[in-house]
Amino acid sequence: xxxxxxxxxxxxxxxxxxxxxxxxxxxxxxxxxxxxxxxxxxxxxxxxxxxxxxxxxxxxxxxxxxxxxxxxxxxxxxxxxxxxxxxxxx
Numbered sequence: 001x002x003x004x005x006x007x008x009x010x011x012x013x014x015x016x017x018x019x020x021x022x023x024x025x026x027x028x029x030x031x032x033x034x035x036x037x038x039x040x041x042x043x044x045x046x047x048x049x050x051x052x053x054x055x056x057x058x059x060x061x062x063x064x065x066x067x068x069x070x071x072x073x074x075x076x077x078x079x080x081x082x083x084x085x086x087x088x089x090x
């Protein structure tokens with residue numbers, strides 16, 4: 001159950017990163033210009049507090065270099081693990 005919680009959290013964070021990748025220029029603009037970038041990101045992209053905090057913890061240079069293929073691969077692996085864990089717990 002502990003591992004399932006960690007997997008769920010990581011999937012949630014990666015889904016936020018995936019969404020940000022699709023709108024990277026706008027996200028960088030918001031981070032640079034908004035008085036309250038966390039709230040602005042949450043409102044504009046429907047991110048949770050956890051997802052917005054994760055995005056804001058990443059340096060802008062690293063944010064621009066996020067690798068969509070790596071994120072998608074990790075999401076796939078985690079979703080498979082989640083299904084396996086849920087099956088075990090069921």
